[in-house]
Amino acid sequence: MATKDESAAATSTGRLFTREELAKHSEYSGNTWIIIHNNVYDVTPFLMEHPGGEEVLLEQNGRDATEPFEDIGHSTDARQMMDKYKMGELVEADRTKDNSKERKDWSGKNSEDSSRCVIIKNEYFKYFYL
Numbered sequence: 001m002a003t004k005d006e007s008a009a010a011t012s013t014g015r016l017f018t019r020e021e022l023a024k025h026s027e028y029s030g031n032t033w034i035i036i037h038n039n040v041y042d043v044t045p046f047l048m049e050h051p052g053g054e055e056v057l058l059e060q061n062g063r064d065a066t067e068p069f070e071d072i073g074h075s076t077d078a079r080q081m082m083d084k085y086k087m088g089e090l091v092e093a094d095r096t097k098d099n100s101k102e103r104k105d106w107s108g109k110n111s112e113d114s115s116r117c118v119i120i121k122n123e124y125f126k127y128f129y130l
């Protein structure tokens with residue numbers, strides 16, 4: 001049966017969610033759903049395993065965690081692990097312009113850009129641990 005509810009639509013990469021739906025879900029559910037780069041993850045089974053601790057993930061429940069996730073400078077291994085917890089994506093209207101590809105390019109093809117990334121990362125860690 002056809003539905004007008006876009007959030008109920010299924011895609012090849014999972015279900016579609018609205019930001020509002022995630023925010024509401026975090027109020028009543030025992031699960032931890034977060035948004036990273038317009039993708040929606042259920043990190044509930046990962047809370048205890050997360051090397052950064054469960055608290056940081058719980059704080060982001062129902063929210064867009066793209067910025068804190070990128071600020072930490074997660075490794076390629078961490079990014080591969082994420083696929084396991086992906087439930088779907090945000091509906092088109094709720095998506096932000098995603099620059100993950102630029103941020104993820106650590107290939108060193110452009111050495112000037114690569115060094116700038118390292119400097120930014122180091123500065124972040126300085127602030128983060130102060």
Ligand code: HEM
Pocket residue numbers: 034041043050051052053056057060065068069072073074075076077078079081082085
């Ligand atoms: C599905 C999502 C996530 C996965 C799979 C993941 C995975 C990981 C992994 C594997 C590490 C070890 C270091 C590395 O390999 O980069 C790590 C560290 C960390 N993560 Fe995450 N993470 C996720 C989301 C987040 C989010 C949303 C935040 C912040 C709000 C966060 C904060 C941290 C912190 C603070 C550390 C410790 C960094 C350090 O001590 O150097 N993570 N994470």
